[in-house]
Amino acid sequence: AQSVTQLGSHVSVSEGALVLLRCNYSSSVPPYLFWYVQYPNQGLQLLLKYTSAATLVKGINGFEAEFKKSETSFHLTKPSAHMSDAAEYFCAVSPISGNTPLVFGKGTRLSVIA
């Protein structure tokens, strides 16, 4: 069965600093991987997705993530944090065979300090 582990339930960075949110997956077959963002009192919004094309995936709002099969990781990064990036971030996985719903991680709350 697939699973996703997000390391760190809460990450705090200074404005302008690098954002790194960690996600490791376990899947018996190469998966599809997703990052979602949730702003307060809103639904989840798709940030980016990996579907076995390029291993470095660019998303919205300056975020990107790199698929590393050897490390079973799909970490989310942004070179320079902005106050508006403060939100909850969820990593999700689905096998390419695709007969199960996405499996979501527990989420990481990102705080940005001025």
Place this chain on the structure above:
Amino acid sequence: DSGVTQTPKHLITATGQRVTLRCSPRSGDLSVYWYQQSLDQGLQFLIQYYNGEERAKGNILERFSAQQFPDLHSELNLSSLELGDSALYFCASSVEQGTEQYFGPGTRLTVT
């Protein structure tokens, strides 16, 4: 705007009551998913429908039920409500199972 709509936005009701939450998926999406999000439990997958048929079940209580209608909209029915059912309920839709899901804005349920 994801294209997924949910009604109502807010719902306040008393313990023991029954409510129905409604979801309309994005145009062309056949799969609908329901999630519950609370502070203590996080985001919990409840149930999935694909083109009118139940496809997957998660942590859904027996007091809860759902269906997807021929026009592809879905309803989540919550009965014998308890204080612990207070949460945000999200609907999401996708073209196929396993592809990216698009989330609605949610329904905030408060049980008093």
